Each structure stands twice: as C-alpha cells, then as structure tokens.
Amino acid sequence: MSFTDLSIATNATMLPIQEIATKAGIPQKALELYGNYKAKIDVNSLPPITTQGQIVLVTAISPTPAGEGKSTVTVGLADAFNQLNESVIVALREPSLGPVMGMKGGATGGGFAQVLPMEDINLHFTGDIHAITSANNALSALIDNHLHQGNLLNLDPRRVAWKRVLDINDRALRQVTIGLGGPLQGVPRQDGFDITVASEIMAVLCLATSLEDLKERLAQMVIAYTYDKEPVTVRQLGVEGALTLLLKDAFKPNLVQTIEGTPAIIHGGPFANIAHGCNSLMATNTARRLADIVVTEAGFGADLGAEKFMHIKSRKGNFHPDAVVIVATVRALKMHGGVEKNQLTQPNTDAVKRGMANLAKHVDTIRQFGIEPVVALNRFTADAQDELQEVMDWAKAQGVQIALTNVWEQGGKGGLELAKLVKEELAKPKNFTMLYEETDSVEEKLRIIVQQVYGGADIQLTDSAKKKLVDLKKYGWDALPICMAKTQYSLSDQPSLHGRPEGFTITIRDIIPKLGAGFLVCLTGDIMTMPGLPKQPAALNMDVDQDGNAVGLF
Incomplete structure (x- = not known):
C-alpha cells in the first residue's frame, strides 16, 4: 500500500482535545474549544508556574x-x-x-510524525493568521483615512512605511497604486503588499508576553514619516486599542496533538x-x-x-x-x-x-x-x-x-x-553565549552574523542602506537585534551558491526598523517580502472529494 502524508493523517485516530489537555496538565476551564480536536489555551486560567x-x-x-x-x-x-x-x-x-x-x-510534519488535524492546521486552523491580516489591513485603512480626513499628523503620503498584507503568494501585488478616481476615493499614493507572515504584527504577536505587552508593542510600530521626515507611530494615530481588540483571541496559543x-x-x-x-x-x-x-x-x-x-x-x-x-x-x-x-x-x-x-x-x-x-x-x-x-x-x-x-x-x-x-x-551544563551585544554598532552586528554564522568575508551597504543607518542612529534605534532577510538556499545571499561558499560579501540593500517587534530587518540580495508562486504551484494538485475531504494536501 502506498502511503501519503494526507492518507496517514486521514486514517489516524485522534483523541478528544480534552484528553490531550489533561495529559498536558491543562485544566478544562483553560480550554476554549474549536470543535473536537482543537482548542485555544487561556493562559490566565493555567495553574501557577512551578x-x-x-x-x-x-x-x-x-x-x-x-x-x-x-x-x-x-x-x-x-x-x-x-x-x-x-x-x-x-x-x-x-x-x-x-x-x-x-x-x-x-x-505539519510528515508520515507517522505529524500534528493533527492536519487539514485544518494547514488551511485556516483557528483563524490566527486571518486575524493578523485583518489587524494589519485595518491599520492600513486607518492610515489612508487619516490622510483623507485632513492629515493632522502631517503624514507624507510618499513616506507611508506600512504595507497591506495577504496570506497568499501574489507577486502582482508587490507594488500597487491606490486612491485613484478622484477626491472621494482617497489620497492617491504608491503602496504594496507583503505576505501576512512578514507583517510586523505577526512578529509583535510572536514576541509579546501579555495582552498589555502586545498593546504596547503595537503602539510602538512606525507607520510613516512626516513631511519633515519625522517618524509617526501607531500610538500617535491612537488605534493600538482597536488592533489589540482584533488580536485578543489570536494571541491565545492553540492546542492540538500528534x-x-x-x-x-x-x-x-x-x-x-x-x-x-x-x-x-x-x-x-x-x-x-x-x-x-x-x-x-x-x-x-x-x-x-x-x-x-x-x-x-x-x-x-x-x-x-x-x-x-x-x-x-x-x-x-x-x-x-x-x-x-x-x-x-x-x-x-x-x-x-x-x-x-x-x-x-x-x-x-x-x-x-x-x-x-x-x-x-x-x-x-x-x-x-x-x-x-x-x-x-x-x-x-x-x-x-x-x-x-x-x-x-x-x-x-x-x-x-x-x-x-x-x-x-x-543533562550537561551549558555555557550559552550570544555572538553580539545589542549595544554593538549595526555594522558590527551585521559583520558578526556574516562572518561567524554565514562564513562570509564582509558586508556592503548600498547608499540607501547607509542613509537608513544615519536615521537609525539619529533616533536611537541602532541598539536593536538584527533580523536578516536572506535567501534560505545558501549561506550567502546568492541562492545558487550551495555547499559552503567562502570569501563572499553580503550586500545590505535596505534596513527597516521594526520598533514593535524590537529588531531591525536587513534586506539582502533579491529577497522579497511578498513571494511569488512557482510555475507548478502545489494548488494544482489540490481538490476535495464528494464528501468534502481534502485531496492533494501534503
């Protein structure tokens, strides 16, 4: 018999999620059920940390x-x-x-080492990513509405840093023009889409430790710059509460089973x-x-x-x-x-x-x-x-x-x-150490990552990245960790260089401050924050049978 990930998952016998919770030491009062096999965990109802x-x-x-x-x-x-x-x-x-x-x-893993329910998890699950999409795009709508309604914060439409998002690879949306059609349709400007998982709101949700921390991190996000090139945050727009409201359920972890x-x-x-x-x-x-x-x-x-x-x-x-x-x-x-x-x-x-x-x-x-x-x-x-x-x-x-x-x-x-x-x-003692300190200069942090982690020779900043670096230092944002946006296929920034390339230089073409997340995204090579679909997308093999069961999902 030929096994596939989907057939193995479909034929597996799942336990009610309440039994999984009991095994994990989660009281029933801490469970918010999403059907029989998924649940949100209300961490405030868990036993004290011991x-x-x-x-x-x-x-x-x-x-x-x-x-x-x-x-x-x-x-x-x-x-x-x-x-x-x-x-x-x-x-x-x-x-x-x-x-x-x-x-x-x-x-969700593969073969007999999978998490279940595999179909649900791989598709819409409990709606967390959709909630992030909604919060991200609500912020975009609020920014454009602020521009339309008088622009009291003096936002420069050419310097709106916040992008819309979508949880699908769609290269056609990387660069778009919005607000066309006259005064009633908003302020015309260039915009673009990232994939939802690249949204700073995703990073904020993943690095926050409480609802209060989530709200504060959302408030700190930089959304645009004024005509005087001064940064504007969500806090100044006054909508961090609304964004937190949209994310309050998504912020709760999800319980499933293998x-x-x-x-x-x-x-x-x-x-x-x-x-x-x-x-x-x-x-x-x-x-x-x-x-x-x-x-x-x-x-x-x-x-x-x-x-x-x-x-x-x-x-x-x-x-x-x-x-x-x-x-x-x-x-x-x-x-x-x-x-x-x-x-x-x-x-x-x-x-x-x-x-x-x-x-x-x-x-x-x-x-x-x-x-x-x-x-x-x-x-x-x-x-x-x-x-x-x-x-x-x-x-x-x-x-x-x-x-x-x-x-x-x-x-x-x-x-x-x-x-x-x-x-x-x-069981062995550890001597864990960071490779760089947050107080190191941005250039030094980048060099440490490139030389010690990638095995490269040096870094090179484009003129645009150098200008961004000046601004980072001006606003005191340079004492943040680095989040490199780099091809996964190579230790270098060139996807075709497999194995262990040596002597290469990593080009930093842009530096994007993510103050809510608390790191600096450094873009290298031709890495895109909105991927495109391949010539033969996996979607071509997907379907449902007459009973509504997934086909071709792996």
Missing part, C-alpha cells in the same frame, strides 16, 4: 528542494520522548497559505527568510510551564531560524536552548555536493562528501553559541547504505553526536536513538 521546562531547538542544514524533514523530525522527536515516558510538549509555528498553496505544501497523542502547541508563523522564523513566546512559555521538555523548531537552516532564535527570541524570552538538533538528509547533502534533483536517487558518496561542508558549517555555528549539537540524519527510503555510512563516519571523526532517524515511517520509535542522545545533552 517549573520551567528545558528547550530542545530543532534546526537544519541549508534547505534544498530535496527536503530535509525538519518539522517531521521535530514531531517525531517529541513522540520519541513521549515513548520514553518523558513529560514533553512540541511547540511549532502555524503554516501559512503562501507555501501551502505554493511550492512547499503543508508544514498522531501518537503527544500534546502540541501551535502558534504564530513568521518566515525565517524574511522575519524571525520562530513560534510565539506565548506558546513556548506555556509549554515550558506545563512540560519538562519542550521540543520546538526554527525556520530553515541554522544560519537563519536558529541564529534568530538565539539573538532575538532568546533575548526577548530570557531563556536559551538546552539542546540543539541539526537535521540533515543524504539527499540534501548530495544537492549541496552538486547533484541535480532528478539525479538524487543515484548513489553518489563523493557528492555526499562534498555536501558535508554545509553541515559542518551549521555544526560550527551552533558550537559558537556554546551548545554542542546533535545531528539527526533523517533517512529516506532511497538512501544507499554507503551514503548514510559516509555521514555517520564524518560525524564520528568530528566528534559530533549523530543519530539515524526514521520517524516518517516509524513515528516516535524511529526517533528513540535521537531522543536518548538529546537527553544526554540536556
């Missing part, structure tokens, strides 16, 4: 079209801890409809290539107060999601990972070694050897933070034994802990060896 669970961060090598299975390993590792009778919760991001309908497909009945909290969904790539602090902190071990993930490779977890999320949350797992596959390593996707089924140990340089760099990066990583070699059915052995031998020679995992096919059982190695790391 424990702070340890955090296992799952990251990966630089992603390739071959797939690494990071979310699958994350879920499988949590299920493995569950099989070892550990108190564990898995905390994940919410999938965006952009990649679901675009190139990547769903983001195929094996492990509690899962899924909340927030910023991309790691254009945002900070981690699930919400509310989700992580809620999981930490309920479980001894929290397994979570950060988007894309360790150069993006993991670096931002350390420098942004860890700073805001006042915690750090107690163990880190780096996911790799033979298929992806072969692509980093120069093999084309259509040749990946052919054994090629030489390509594996060449591609190991990418894994080596990510191991080096995690070690720089004072944590010894564990490598999860995620097995695919077509992997040749000598290729797998090549990776295992490399790890042994480098003193790197490694476990062969098979969670797609076996669920938690296929991750038991990995769980045992991670458990050993959790």
